[in-house]
Amino acid sequence: MKLIQTAQAQTDAPAATPPAPPAPAAPPVPAAPAAPPVPPSTTVQTAPDAGAGPQAPAPDMITQLVPLILVTLIVYFIVLRPQARRTKEQKESLKNVRRGDTVVTSGGLIGKVTKTVDDAEVEVELAQNIRVRVLRSAIAEVRAKGEPVKDQAAAR
Numbered sequence: 559m560k561l562i563q564t565a566q567a568q569t570d571a572p573a574a575t576p577p578a579p580p581a582p583a584a585p586p587v588p589a590a591p592a593a594p595p596v597p598p599s600t601t602v603q604t605a606p607d608a609g610a611g612p613q614a615p616a617p618d619m620i621t622q623l624v625p626l627i628l629v630t631l632i633v634y635f636i637v638l639r640p641q642a643r644r645t646k647e648q649k650e651s652l653k654n655v656r657r658g659d660t661v662v663t664s665g666g667l668i669g670k671v672t673k674t675v676d677d678a679e680v681e682v683e684l685a686q687n688i689r690v691r692v693l694r695s696a697i698a699e700v701r702a703k704g705e706p707v708k709d710q711a712a713a714r
Contacts, residue, residue, distance in 0.1 A: 651700045655680060660702040663692055668701070 655661065659671045661682060669682035672689060680697075683689045 652694050652697055655694065655697065655700060658703075659700055661692075661697045662699040662701060664696045664698045 655671055655674070657671055657673065660668065661671060661680075662668050663682070667682075667684055669684040669690075671680050672683045673681035675681055675691060677694075679691050679693055681689050682692045
């Protein structure tokens with residue numbers, strides 16, 4: 559039995575340390591009766607300071623959140639806010655397109671608005687006597703606000 563324990567101790571010990579010499583045989587001591595093992599389901603674990611209530615967050619957690627909040631604010635003021643402003647201005651200019659305005663379509667065609675068909679469409683003259691109907695959402699840019707074109711019928 560002692561030989562088995564010595565072998566286990568040698569295999570469990572780290573390889574860098576030399577094996578310890580066997581201890582001299584001690585006289586046998588009468589063993590006390592062993593207590594029955596307690597099953598793990600009967601052990602009771604309590605949380606430390608269970609009745610203390612909620613605690614304040616650790617200062618290191620707050621220190622970690624401050625840079626994250628700062629980066630979020632910087633992104634908002636540098637990227638998101640100006641983009642929303644440009645989008646709002648573009649929608650407003652598309653809503654106010656009228657006859658005589660020079661526009662650029664999303665396809666890159668430049669023309670002059672000759673007629674507003676309805677709220678969603680306008681008629682654009684690309685060249686002399688070449689008119690196309692264009693969706694307002696397809697207008698990329700309003701280049702020049704012109705004076706309204708007078709009706710040719712009214713001029714005659």
